[in-house]
Amino acid sequence: xxxxxxxxxxxxxxxxxxxxxxxxxxxxxLGVVVADSILFRAxxxxxxxxxxxxxxxxxxxxxxxxxxxxxxxxxDTLEARTHVSxxxxxxxxxxxxxxxxxxxAPACPQPNRDESIQFAVDGVDVSQPILLRGDRxxxxxxxxDLGEIGERIRLxxxxxxxxxxxxxxxAFILASKLRSIIVTPIxxxxxxxxxxxxxxxxxxxxxxxxxxEMGVLVDRFxxxxxxxxxxxxDLKKALIDREAALRDAENERQRFRFMAESMPxxxxxxxxxxxxxxxxxQWMEFTGLTFDQIKDWGxxxxxxxxDLPDNxxxxxxxxxxxxxxxxxxxxxxxNGSYRWHLSRGQAMRDVNGNITMWIGSNTDIHEQKExxxxxxxxxxxxxxxxYSASHDLQEPIRNVAVYSEVVAKRYQSLLDDDGRxxxxxxxxxxxxxxxxxxxxxxxxxxxxxxxxxxxxxxxAALIDSLASLAEAIxxxxxxxxxxxxxxxxMGEAHLQLIFQNLIGNALKYRGQDAPRIHVSACRQGAVxxxxxxxxxxxxxxxxxxKIFGIFKRLHHDESYAGTxxxxxxxxxxxxxxxxxxxxxxxxxxxxxxxxxxxxxxxPVRSATVQPSAG
Amino acid sequence: xxAERNSRLVRRISGLAVLVCAAAGWLSCTQRGLAQTSLEYxxxxxxxxxxxxxxxxxxxxxxxxxxxxAICILGTNPxxxxxxxxxxxxxxxxxxxxxxxxxxxxxxxxxxxxxxAGSRKDVPKTLRSLGPGVLTVGxxxxxxxxxxxxxxxxxxxxxxxxxxxxxxxxxxxxxxxxxxTVARTVEK
Numbered sequence: 001x002x003x004x005x006x007x008x009x010x011x012x013x014x015x016x017x018x019x020x021x022x023x024x025x026x027x028x029x030l031g032v033v034v035a036d037s038i039l040f041r042a043x044x045x046x047x048x049x050x051x052x053x054x055x056x057x058x059x060x061x062x063x064x065x066x067x068x069x070x071x072x073x074x075x076d077t078l079e080a081r082t083h084v085s086x087x088x089x090x091x092x093x094x095x096x097x098x099x100x101x102x103x104x105a106p107a108c109p110q111p112n113r114d115e116s117i118q119f120a121v122d123g124v125d126v127s128q129p130i131l132l133r134g135d136r137x138x139x140x141x142x143x144x145d146l147g148e149i150g151e152r153i154r155l156x157x158x159x160x161x162x163x164x165x166x167x168x169x170x171a172f173i174l175a176s177k178l179r180s181i182i183v184t185p186i187x188x189x190x191x192x193x194x195x196x197x198x199x200x201x202x203x204x205x206x207x208x209x210x211x212x213e214m215g216v217l218v219d220r221f222x223x224x225x226x227x228x229x230x231x232x233x234d235l236k237k238a239l240i241d242r243e244a245a246l247r248d249a250e251n252e253r254q255r256f257r258f259m260a261e262s263m264p265x266x267x268x269x270x271x272x273x274x275x276x277x278x279x280x281x282q283w284m285e286f287t288g289l290t291f292d293q294i295k296d297w298g299x300x301x302x303x304x305x306x307d308l309p310d311n312x313x314x315x316x317x318x319x320x321x322x323x324x325x326x327x328x329x330x331x332x333x334x335n336g337s338y339r340w341h342l343s344r345g346q347a348m349r350d351v352n353g354n355i356t357m358w359i360g361s362n363t364d365i366h367e368q369k370e371x372x373x374x375x376x377x378x379x380x381x382x383x384x385x386x387y388s389a390s391h392d393l394q395e396p397i398r399n400v401a402v403y404s405e406v407v408a409k410r411y412q413s414l415l416d417d418d419g420r421x422x423x424x425x426x427x428x429x430x431x432x433x434x435x436x437x438x439x440x441x442x443x444x445x446x447x448x449x450x451x452x453x454x455x456x457x458x459x460a461a462l463i464d465s466l467a468s469l470a471e472a473i474x475x476x477x478x479x480x481x482x483x484x485x486x487x488x489x490m491g492e493a494h495l496q497l498i499f500q501n502l503i504g505n506a507l508k509y510r511g512q513d514a515p516r517i518h519v520s521a522c523r524q525g526a527v528x529x530x531x532x533x534x535x536x537x538x539x540x541x542x543x544x545x546k547i548f549g550i551f552k553r554l555h556h557d558e559s560y561a562g563t564x565x566x567x568x569x570x571x572x573x574x575x576x577x578x579x580x581x582x583x584x585x586x587x588x589x590x591x592x593x594x595x596x597x598x599x600x601x602x603p604v605r606s607a608t609v610q611p612s613a614g
Numbered sequence: 615x616x617a618e619r620n621s622r623l624v625r626r627i628s629g630l631a632v633l634v635c636a637a638a639g640w641l642s643c644t645q646r647g648l649a650q651t652s653l654e655y656x657x658x659x660x661x662x663x664x665x666x667x668x669x670x671x672x673x674x675x676x677x678x679x680x681x682x683x684a685i686c687i688l689g690t691n692p693x694x695x696x697x698x699x700x701x702x703x704x705x706x707x708x709x710x711x712x713x714x715x716x717x718x719x720x721x722x723x724x725x726x727x728x729x730x731a732g733s734r735k736d737v738p739k740t741l742r743s744l745g746p747g748v749l750t751v752g753x754x755x756x757x758x759x760x761x762x763x764x765x766x767x768x769x770x771x772x773x774x775x776x777x778x779x780x781x782x783x784x785x786x787x788x789x790x791x792x793x794x795t796v797a798r799t800v801e802k
Binding site: 133 | 661664667668706707775790792793795796
């Protein structure tokens with residue numbers, strides 16, 4: 001079967017047709033032979049029965065009158081039946097009246113009592129009683145040669161064989177005919193596929209020769225070729241485009257590399273999973289390590305051990321959220337010393353918003369950092385000094401004030417006019433000095449105040465500050481109104497101090513009319529923006545910045561009392577909480593002070609933004 | 615039992631035939647005279663019986679539907695008791711067989727077979743006196759010329775018979791073709 005499987009379809013068809021034809025013919029032949037031999041037996045049985053009855057009937061006279069000649073004549077009629085090999089007419093007493101036999105034929109069968117036809121392999125024995133008017137007058141026995149059956153089978157065999165030869169010839173012709181019907185389209189298809197495979201030319205089409213499955217196959221094949229052709233064209237175009245894109249990308253990469261290498265800064269890029277896949281030459285130069293040593297996560301080895309945990313946390317959070325990151329940390333140089341760097345990173349995204357890479361720069365901020373540290377220390381020292389000074393000064397100043405009052409009460413009568421005047425200057429100076437020192441202390445406290453990490457209801461802070469200003473409000477007949485105010489993350493005392501200073505100023509610098517002050521707040525991004533609006537004398541816009549300076553006063557006359565430190569305290573507090581304070585005003589049209597306060601807990605001491613002082 | 619009867623009859627005939635054949639051979643040389651005569655009539659008796667099986671009579675030939683077939687011997691009886699013995703228990707179709715010995719020609723319907731011995735002189739007259747429906751059997755070739763239907767003849771020392779079909783037709787008898795084929799000659 002394997003050999004047949006590999007033969008061409010044409011030969012398969014011929015073989016299949018031949019086998020089918022042969023099988024059909026052989027089976028038909030066998031059927032005919034079997035049916036014929038069954039029918040032939042039945043026929044033979046009837047035929048021999050009839051034959052013996054006729055011959056027997058014709059020999060009744062011969063038997064009745066014991067006429068051997070006549071009996072022989074009756075038997076001689078059997079000569080025409082070539083297969084009757086022998087026949088005998090027996091008298092009733094089983095003696096032979098007449099006998100007929102062909103040369104070499106066996107003896108007559110013995111007579112039987114009743115009619116009998118016995119089939120043997122090579123012949124049939126018949127025994128037929130001869131009756132005369134119902135009386136038995138003798139018996140005819142006959143031996144029939146079955147060679148005829150063999151002859152018939154031979155004839156059938158020859159016929160079947162002959163028909164087989166003819167059928168094979170017809171099958172051969174049919175196969176040749178089928179070649180044009182079936183094999184030719186297949187051969188064309190095969191030829192087309194071969195030439196497509198060899199040349200890669202998808203414009204080849206197969207001619208459709210029929211409307212059957214082969215035709216459908218040809219159509220599908222052509223459709224498929226058309227599809228492949230267009231896809232091939234698309235593919236070629238896509239390949240060209242891709243090559244161009246790759247070229248562009250390579251150019252772009254080269255340009256990026258060139259830029260990155262020529263930058264004084266350290267530059268790196270990382271994969272979306274955080275593995276660093278590029279460091280520019282400045283890195284290797286700085287760290288004295290090879291790229292292979294620091295790529296992926298190898299860079300962690302030159303981060304200062306104190307900075308590394310926070311650094312890794314920040315980097316991982318940036319990788320998760322995709323938000324830009326910024327970090328200050330120390331890198332180890334080749335000589336083992338550490339230098340502060342500011343690292344910034346940003347995710348690059350494709351059109352779908354998926355992160356394709358991270359790009360980052362690392363700027364050496366060591367000098368800057370050092371200066372900042374020195375500056376901060378100097379500032380802190382100064383603040384410490386101011387606080388200590390104002391704190392320590394309070395005691396002697398209070399003594400001056402108290403004792404000048406005591407002198408004024410007890411010894412005023414002992415003093416002359418000049419003395420009383422000088423004492424008046426002394427008392428006034430003492431009071432102002434005490435107020436100044438007190439304010440200075442508040443200011444330095446504000447500068448050093450610990451930031452609150454809990455929220456406060458700003459309306460409660462406002463009400464508290466109004467309570468402490470109740471006297472001044474009553475005197476000036478002022479109206480203070482406020483909207484509903486939010487919760488903010490500031491110390492309650494700090495917020496109260498801010499309100500107290502701003503409202504106190506509004507009361508102080510009032511115009512002709514009774515003061516009308518309104519406090520409100522609105523959300524502005526991540527902060528609340530508070531406003532304190534008044535209808536006072538207003539401020540010349542030229543002095544918008546100046547008024548927040550310490551000891552800066554616009555009015556030096558006595559009509560506006562004060563130390564000039566209130567707004568400086570407000571600014572100090574607001575800025576401590578990361579906010580801003582400013583004023584909008586025109587002369588004679590009142591003023592509105594704005595300041596911002598955090599909506600959420602401040603990321604206090606967060607290393608991502610504020611480097612530690614160490 | 616018809617089969618038994620048949621076999622007995624056939625055995626008898628064939629036995630006689632053997633004897634006839636034997637008589638035709640060497641045996642006859644010594645005992646010709648006597649043996650020949652008795653054997654000859656034994657065969658003829660059997661033939662007479664068998665004739666009844668090959669002949670069809672018209673119903674008018676019988677006095678009644680159940681009447682027997684009567685084989686009549688007119689005049690001299692050459693058979694002795696042989697014919698009686700042979701016919702004993704035999705039948706011709708549905709009819710019984712009887713043997714009658716007559717001195718004068720029978721009346722109408724009295725006999726269906728009439729054997730006239732060859733010794734009788736007034737054969738033509740006798741034949742004329744017989745009506746239709748009677749199978750006439752005689753001896754010698756002249757019997758047919760005289761108007762008989764069946765005539766025994768001796769040929770090659772064998773008993774044969776000749777048939778006159780015209781006479782048979784005149785007598786309103788139907789003869790079986792088998793009878794005709796066995797006959798030595800058949801005259802029209």
